[in-house]
Amino acid sequence: MAYIAALDRRDMEGWLSCFADEAGYVCITRENHDAGLPVALMMDDTRARLKDRVKFINEVWSGTFEDYATRHFVQRLDCRAGTNGRFDVQTNFMVSYTNRRGGSDILVTGVYEDAVLIAGNDARFASKLAILDTVTTPRYLVYPV
Amino acid sequence: MADSELSVRWPAAYNTLPKDVFYRRDVYDAELARIFYGPEWHPVAHRSEIPNKGDFKTLQIGEAPVLIVHGDDGKVRVFYNSCPHRGTQLQICARGHTKEIECPYHRWLFSLKGDLLGAPGIAEFSANFKKEDFGLRELRSGEFCGLIFATCSDAAPELTEFLKGTEDYLGKALGGDGRLTLIGYQKTIYGTNWKEYGDNEGYHPPLLHRAFRLLKWQGGKGSNGVTEHGHKVMEAEVQRPQPGFLDDHSLVEFRDTSTPPRSVIVSFWPMTTIVKHMDVINVRYAFPLSPDETEVHYAYFAHQDDSPELYEHRVRQASNLLGPSGFISLEDGAVFSRVHGGSRGLGTVAFQKGYADKPLEAPCFVAQNDEASNLVRWEHYRKSMGFARD
Numbered sequence: 311m312a313y314i315a316a317l318d319r320r321d322m323e324g325w326l327s328c329f330a331d332e333a334g335y336v337c338i339t340r341e342n343h344d345a346g347l348p349v350a351l352m353m354d355d356t357r358a359r360l361k362d363r364v365k366f367i368n369e370v371w372s373g374t375f376e377d378y379a380t381r382h383f384v385q386r387l388d389c390r391a392g393t394n395g396r397f398d399v400q401t402n403f404m405v406s407y408t409n410r411r412g413g414s415d416i417l418v419t420g421v422y423e424d425a426v427l428i429a430g431n432d433a434r435f436a437s438k439l440a441i442l443d444t445v446t447t448p449r450y451l452v453y454p455v
Numbered sequence: 456m457a458d459s460e461l462s463v464r465w466p467a468a469y470n471t472l473p474k475d476v477f478y479r480r481d482v483y484d485a486e487l488a489r490i491f492y493g494p495e496w497h498p499v500a501h502r503s504e505i506p507n508k509g510d511f512k513t514l515q516i517g518e519a520p521v522l523i524v525h526g527d528d529g530k531v532r533v534f535y536n537s538c539p540h541r542g543t544q545l546q547i548c549a550r551g552h553t554k555e556i557e558c559p560y561h562r563w564l565f566s567l568k569g570d571l572l573g574a575p576g577i578a579e580f581s582a583n584f585k586k587e588d589f590g591l592r593e594l595r596s597g598e599f600c601g602l603i604f605a606t607c608s609d610a611a612p613e614l615t616e617f618l619k620g621t622e623d624y625l626g627k628a629l630g631g632d633g634r635l636t637l638i639g640y641q642k643t644i645y646g647t648n649w650k651e652y653g654d655n656e657g658y659h660p661p662l663l664h665r666a667f668r669l670l671k672w673q674g675g676k677g678s679n680g681v682t683e684h685g686h687k688v689m690e691a692e693v694q695r696p697q698p699g700f701l702d703d704h705s706l707v708e709f710r711d712t713s714t715p716p717r718s719v720i721v722s723f724w725p726m727t728t729i730v731k732h733m734d735v736i737n738v739r740y741a742f743p744l745s746p747d748e749t750e751v752h753y754a755y756f757a758h759q760d761d762s763p764e765l766y767e768h769r770v771r772q773a774s775n776l777l778g779p780s781g782f783i784s785l786e787d788g789a790v791f792s793r794v795h796g797g798s799r800g801l802g803t804v805a806f807q808k809g810y811a812d813k814p815l816e817a818p819c820f821v822a823q824n825d826e827a828s829n830l831v832r833w834e835h836y837r838k839s840m841g842f843a844r845d
């Protein structure tokens with residue numbers, strides 16, 4: 311929930327803090343994923359790339375893109391405990407977006423396949439894979455999903 | 456409305472364009488007929504997207520659905536994706552594999568060459584019905600470095616003529632010899648007119664794309680121009696960006712040692728663009744959905760001779776560098792739709808940088824950071840549409 315709250319606030323540092331020290335995030339379409347085509351929409355598969363994603367949004371692109379507000383709606387489908395506090399979690403998501411003119415629509419929908427590390431009260435992603443059913447996005451994505 | 460009634464006021468000044476061509480529905484409808492279904496060629500697939508016999512892909516030329524099929528004789532054919540009986544779309548997925556092509560509606564069956572093999576109840580058809588008259592409607596097609604082109608028009612010149620002046624650039628952009636492997640797609644819709652999408656130029660990159668400044672990254676020597684058929688070609692030596700800004704500098708590293716570090720772009724008239732930048736090999740199939748929307752399919756490729764390390768590098772670079780959400784390209788999408796929003800503001804727009812108050816002749820080469828050569832494309836557009844200058 312900290313993850314989607316951070317994204318819906320457009321708080322990229324908050325987004326980054328949801329990941330473990332060694333972690334990766336990949337956002338890929340189902341079309342590529344199911345065909346064994348590895349290219350993703352965002353392949354932040356190392357800590358360095360997660361940090362770069364924050365820089366892209368906060369430093370590189372700021373002031374040029376048309377901003378939009380998102381709301382992430384999620385529904386957990388499955389959660390399996392592994393060893394050393396690791397849980398494999400599968401979660402449906404639907405993300406709405408609202409543009410500057412105030413119109414809203416669905417941005418993307420799909421499923422997360424995550425590995426979560428839980429230690430005490432702290433839960434962070436070791437890996438997060440967002441598989442989008444949406445193949446052709448209705449606008450360019452700025453923020454991770 | 457008859458075509459002859461279509462009227463657009465075109466300014467006399469050579470560097471000036473009317474804004475209403477970016478949103479008028481009547482202009483758009485005429486563009487489909489005169490440009491997209493007219494005497495131009497359109498890239499529709501690379502052979503590596505349909506590498507095996509029986510593989511197919513679907514796409515659009517303008518708004519017309521097409522089906523690209525790798526035949527069992529090894530030839531790639533392009534058909535209208537529409538049953539010659541009642542017009543049903545024959546394939547609806549983006550890519551697939553099949554032995555024959557069957558229309559689901561009345562189960563007419565076609566070979567991969569497009570021949571009608573059989574139709575249920577054929578004995579009760581008109582006495583004049585001949586199977587050979589009802590094969591799939593095939594478009595003229597041709598191939599260069601594995602890239603398949605098609606045209607809807609008998610009036611289009613030979614493909615070799617259409618490509619004139621792009622061959623060297625296209626070969627380099629397609630990995631030298633076109634022996635590619637598909638590694639994936641990124642697809643999006645831009646809220647912009649197709650001509651705004653295609654009107655990028657050399658003036659904007661160091662200004663719009665902050666990444667170039669942050670990386671202290673400058674282009675080197677090169678060429679930048681437009682061919683006589685309206686295709687933009689660009690080649691530039693690229694200096695290696697300096698490390699420091701990115702935590703993962705591999706995103707902007709050249710690791711393919713088989714070619715010198717350079718950027719090569721061929722932007723075909725009317726739409727599709729082929730880009731080789733850093734180690735990314737990218738074909739951007741594009742088609743209009745309406746006067747206000749343009750869909751782009753970014754197809755990415757590796758080379759068949761890549762080591763596993765270079766293959767992985769291309770995948771990681773392709774994913775984050777040049778697409779709709781790419782590090783150095785997201786802002787392009789942002790300005791496409793901002794330009795379109797502004798085009799409603801009546802009046803005209805004009806190209807300035809590199810323009811010397813006189814018409815330009817194709818092929819036209821300008822300085823790397825000039826924009827004036829796009830006017831050669833606009834002249835091709837104006838003539839194709841039959842608009843007279845004031």
